Amino acid sequence: MSALTETVWDVVVVGGGNAALCAAIEAAEAGRRVIILEGAPKTYRGGNSRHTRNFRCMHRGPLSVLTDSYEEDEYLDDLLRVTKGNTDENLARLAIRTSEQCLPWMEAHGVRFQPSLSGTLSLGRTNAFFLGGGKALVNAYYNTAADLGIEVVYEAQVAHVEIEDGRFNAVEVEIAGGAKQRIEGRTVVLASGGFQGDIDWLARAWGPAARNFLIRGTPYNRGVVLKDMLDQGADSVGDPTQCHAVAIDGRAPKFDGGIVTRLDCVPFSVVVNKNGERFYDEGEDVWPKRYAIWGRLVAAQPDQVAYSIIDSKSANLFMPSVFPAVEADTLEGLAEKMGLPAEKLRQTVGAFNAACREGNFHPTELDGLATEGVEPQKTNWARPITDPPFYGYSLRPGVTFTYLGLKVDETARVTMDGRKLENVWAAGEIMAGSILGEGYLAGFGMTIGTVFGRIAGQQAAQGAVRGENSHAA
């Protein structure tokens, strides 16, 4: 390990996901000596990028696997809709505009896209899907990094970023649980993700309910570097109490369940809490548009759990679930298997069924088939739950990412007390709050990571040369 500590690296990249890799590749291609400090072991490398699937990309005409066109204004409108305007429009436009040139760059660095998608999401125009998903993308970038001679250290937990007089000198890092070592660099790119892996931090921000949340992504995003930077006075963006949470299968693993834990059954179901009471309009809008709000809704229920109940009419209307549904021939039997009060569930479903009316049911569009005279109303897809067998899924909030992060400018430069740090850049989830203040847009996390990762890498490469010259002088 002495080579690591004796070298003064041109660019130290903290983190090992998409943004970190994009930064490292850019810097190495500019001729710099680059080291990647990835906190996870090799098998879990790549942070949350392992779990991603696609990249949202602006394009003025057909581009690679993308059809038609998806131009800046439409993309920005989509972003403004989900963030309710809570974005830095300047940075957002930069990310959107640059995304167009990123796609060919990704292909040139080994990323493969699926020619067309036969699945459930009709995103062939706006989103390019990675062949094999995010881990395949991460693998491609690690192979590129190896070919470029980038040093990669796994299980390298950065504990402290040394900043003195607005200038970065070194990081303190523990490798594979060993003693702290000091790795020096001329520049640093911070791309170490959010803090959703630190349940205590989530609980401080959200209250004790957060201890019942499930974390959909990597357990290695514990926000250590983010906290260290904020403690040193780095400027922050985003609300620490906010995180993006969706309602996922309640039986999912505590960490790292990823995509398969999603449940698409809610619009065709009645959803009750542990007391057997309904609490929200299950048919408010098409899934997945309303998917995101259910994390919050379930988080507000007792014990942060809810139960989605359908009958045999709806069993095949949504994507297959990873865990089989709980199944019973009667509602009472289902209640017993799921630990719900049977009599109360029977009453709730009875009242719901009585409020259903005749009409045309269209599972793929807003059909206006609404209930009458029940609170809360179900405004679409309201069909009585009557045909056995009955099926139930438990729901829990699953955290996708946190919003609190480092504030950056259009060169991905980090500021402290309003002043630009000389040689510190940030990319990916650690600065995504600068653009994505709330809500979520499928594939936009990868856009931010790729665009700002590349910018950070280019900037750091230039900064390393300047730093070298200034030392020489």
Next chain:
Amino acid sequence: MPLDQARTELSTTEEARRQIEICNACRYCEGYCSVFPAITLQRSFSDGDITQLANLCHNCRGCYYACQYTDPHEFQINLPKALAEARTESWERFSWPGVFSGLFQKSGVALAAALIVGFAALFWAGQALRPESGEGFYAFLSHSVMIGIFTPAFLLPLLAIALGLRAYWREVGGAPVRLAYLVRAFREAARLKDLSGGVAGGCNFEKEDRYTNVRRWHHQAVMYGFLLCFASTGSATILHYVFDMPAPYGLFSLPKLLGIPGGVLLTLGGLGMAVLKTRGEKNLGASALWGGEMAFVLLLSFTGASGLALYAATGTALVGWVLPVHLGAVLAFFLTAPYTKMVHGFFRLAALVRNAQQT
């Protein structure tokens, strides 16, 4: 919960089903090969569905290296291995007669023993049944003796494989076969589409998560080499019986024009496959079969090489040695074919036909 229960209790088919159901909820891999689009057709999977999917898999391993749920993740996905094990179990189930099932699949030693028996049989025939006169090979082994040995040694294995295919077709619920299905299946087999990794440019067999087409090319060399050798023998048979032109044949005859490139492809392709096998991660296939599979590709390669050696020895006294060696290898190859990796070609083709019916 259900997914992390002790998996040692699951049968091979149940374990493959457990993994396939996770894949069906994920669907990130749908561009790699035919297995994933086939999975998305269903929500629940019968044993026959598992058999079909297992025989559709070409063990390219692209999905394994792309999967975020591989060990040490608690979902423990290793689909290439799960399907390889389900696939070889299905071959054992379909093999006829069942007494040989599994023997040559698993055991390289058994296949080597078969080869020695093949040599011995031909050397014995060469000594005991030596013709009084004859030209070329037939100076050492008469045409009628060759026919007497190889006609049953060719037809009986074919019958056994046909019975196995019938059992396969029943288990996977196959429908009547139409020409369009056959055309599509043969076209996909001809270019080994499912080893192409979709747009990835090959598979992940021997260089971990890097893509290469090396395995696909070697496999094609073996496949086309074998078919050319087969066509060479077939053309010689026709020349002999229809045109009354017995062996030996000159360089510019049909048997040689087919057989020499065929032998070269088979020899080099087989050796290449053997080398690649030493580089691939054992635990992503049916690791218990590694020895049997290695012996099989080496036997293929040896059969091709000994055929070329026989041609090179034409007109010399060496023919007396090389001829029984080559014919012994051919004999061992044919007789064990229903019980070696050779069957994968037949079942894969059947799976491609079935897939053409379904997708």
